Amino acid sequence: MIELEGLCKHYGTGGRRMTAVEDASLHVGPGDFVSIMGHSGSGKTTLLSLMGGLMRPTAGTVRMDGVDLWGMDDRGLARLRNRRMGFVYQFASLIPTLTALENVMLPVVFGVPSPDARERALELLSALGMVERADAFPGQLSGGEQRRVAIARSFINGPAVVLADEPTGDLDEETEGEVFELFRRMNQQGAAFVLVTHSRELAALGRVRLRMDHGRLLEA
Ligand code: ADP
Ligand code: MG
Numbered sequence: 001m002i003e004l005e006g007l008c009k010h011y012g013t014g015g016r017r018m019t020a021v022e023d024a025s026l027h028v029g030p031g032d033f034v035s036i037m038g039h040s041g042s043g044k045t046t047l048l049s050l051m052g053g054l055m056r057p058t059a060g061t062v063r064m065d066g067v068d069l070w071g072m073d074d075r076g077l078a079r080l081r082n083r084r085m086g087f088v089y090q091f092a093s094l095i096p097t098l099t100a101l102e103n104v105m106l107p108v109v110f111g112v113p114s115p116d117a118r119e120r121a122l123e124l125l126s127a128l129g130m131v132e133r134a135d136a137f138p139g140q141l142s143g144g145e146q147r148r149v150a151i152a153r154s155f156i157n158g159p160a161v162v163l164a165d166e167p168t169g170d171l172d173e174e175t176e177g178e179v180f181e182l183f184r185r186m187n188q189q190g191a192a193f194v195l196v197t198h199s200r201e202l203a204a205l206g207r208v209r210l211r212m213d214h215g216r217l218l219e220a
Pocket of ligand 1: 011012019020038039041042043044045046047
């Protein structure tokens with residue numbers, strides 16, 4: 001499904017050039033669960049951004065269902081990302097002028113119209129203990145609550161793969177448990193996961209466990 005081959009990312013130029021990801025290769029198949037741990041600065045966010053087509057690699061390829069992401073035009077890539085991938089970003093990513101519910105439904109607005117989107121959005125918010133806050137704006141929510149809305153949003157289009165960057169970084173243990181349960185359920189229903197996490201418990205969900213070390217993707 002997603003195939004990374006010889007993926008490299010350098011930031012900067014000339015003497016100031018630094019290598020964030022070095023020669024990473026990985027295959028993620030339907031229903032796989034990959035967890036990635038690693039120190040801050042080791043290249044995890046860069047790797048996920050490359051995998052999701054948010055950032056162009058310096059070298060190497062990212063293929064989804066055999067198609068090179070960077071061989072597609074912008075529209076094609078946006079469409080693929082919207083329909084096949086779900087993202088949970090490491091940092092705040094909600095639209096401040098939309099409510100929690102509207103934020104969750106946003107990928108539907110840009111994607112395939114669906115009459116039951118509202119119902120699904122409410123179900124996802126409910127699974128994450130957020131249904132009472134559906135009409136709140138991001139500015140009225142705590143960091144952990146905003147995170148849960150972003151997690152619900154990542155699932156709304158029924159993605160084939162979810163790329164999640166430290167999704168429980170700012171959650172308490174109970175809420176982390178809810179996220180854990182939702183991920184497990186979605187994975188049983190067939191969604192693949194690539195999960196960057198500092199939580200050993202969450203990482204243990206991975207059937208493939210990897211770590212990053214100075215830009216290198218290694219077995220955990
Ligand atoms: P992690 O998510 O594991 O903390 P990142 O992928 O965010 O690591 O960063 C990997 C390395 O690349 C770090 O040394 C970081 O400082 C550097 N880096 C990340 N983003 C940029 C950028 N936009 N410009 C320059 N350097 C960056
Ligand atoms: Mg990061």
